[in-house]
Amino acid sequence: MSFKVTVKPSGHEFVVNEGETILEAALRESVMLPYGCRNGACGACKGRVLDGRVSHTSYAESSLTAAELASGISLLCSARPETDVVIESKEIGAIKDIQVKNLPCRVEKIEKVSHNVAVLYLKLPVNERLQFLAGQYIDIVMKDGKRRSFSLANAPHDDGFLQLHIRHVAGGTFSEHVFHTMKPKEILRFQGPLGSFFLREESAKPVVFVASGTGFAPVKGIVEHMIRHDIKRPTTIYWGAYNLSDIYMHELPQQWAKDHPHIRYVPVLSDPLPADNWAGRTGFVHVAVAEDIADFGNYQVYACGAPVMVEAAHKAFTAQGLDEGEFFSDAFFLSKDLKPAGQ
Structure with a gap:
């Protein structure tokens, strides 16, 4: 059985066919809702159900808490309508013309x-x-x-x-x-x-990138795009890892910071080895960011890497004034982290 979904505030409507999730149907109809992993892991596709009922397939428990679920928040990549529904969600214009x-x-x-x-x-x-x-x-x-x-x-x-x-x-x-x-x-x-992890170029706010491990990969792509297109918003790159060998392209962000005065690079090691002779920042990367920025009210944050880091960063930064709509994330989950439907 199919059901109609209405998106607020845009007013866009589309039909969800039997077996589809709301996100799958939206993307099929070129209604570009924000999303990341598409499997209920990262939480990037959260929206609010204003009217109607949905059920969820498997998802990571950390990406949708019981309190959020009770308040009407839904993961649109795992939500299947049981009636016609009205949802509240932002839409993203930048990717609507890009063909998958x-x-x-x-x-x-x-x-x-x-x-x-x-x-x-x-x-x-x-x-x-x-x-x-x-x-x-x-x-x-x-x-x-x-x-x-x-x-x-x-x-x-x-x-x-x-x-x-x-x-x-x-x-x-x-x-x-x-x-x-x-x-x-x-x-x-x-x-x-x-995915919808990309730079919001319409903003002039300073940019903070927070990466752990190979979460540096999309940050690299975005920074190289910014350099190519002469986007000179104040930019700080925090890269967290266990020890120096895990900062596998250390020289590259160092060179960016050397060549471009608006770029700052802060590597953070949680467990440096004696052989690293490390004199830089230590501890958790999100803590280093929170120590450096007392008020996030004028920032955009892009966080990518281990889910525990992304979740901790979101909690800490929003507590220090970051607008929920200015936190963009891409968390790297494994399938074992997903919660089966109904549990």
Whole structure:
């Protein structure tokens, strides 16, 4: 059975077919609601149900609390209407004309940049080009149909290769393949671009990037886009990791800060090794940010990486004056973190 969804304040309407989520139907009808992971993990697609009833498929419990659920907040990527519904959600104009494609690509190069991170360079067919916004991601579709999501680390102007930063996860099907058996010229298939983690260029507010681990990948793409297009909003990049070897492209943001006076780079290590001879910031990266900025009222924050970091950053920064609508995130979840429907 199908149901009608009305989006406030835009007034856009679309029909959700049986088996679809609200987000799936919205994207099918080119109604561009904000989203990230599309599997109930990151919380980027939260909206409020103003009228009607929905049920949820699996989702990460941390992305939708019981209190939020009781107040009418819903994860639109896992919400299925049980009646006609009216929802409240922002819409995003910047991605409405970008086509999501299913494409093959060839592995051009695999570069091991640290003990647990590899940079994958993917080449598209000669007659194809992927239009995307810096910071978006793609889904690698494996032979068994399972998907693995990875942020694009290159900016759109530098699209000779699509660049992915792959962290080695013990037992992880795709990352084990990348680190141990993948060879150049291998053919992969992917869907993309996806997600709404990209720079809101209409704003003039100072930008704070908060990355942990390979959450640096989309930050890299966005900063390179900003440099290319001479976007000189005051920009601070915080990159958190365990030790210095985990800051796998340390020299790159250092060079950005050296070449561009409006860019500041702050690496933060939570567990530096004696061999690191580390004299920089230590502790949790979100704490370092909160120590440096007493009032977030005039900032935009883009946070990407481990979900515990993204959640802690959101809580801390909004408590210090950050507007909820100025926090943009992309949290890296594993499927084990999802809560089955009805639990």
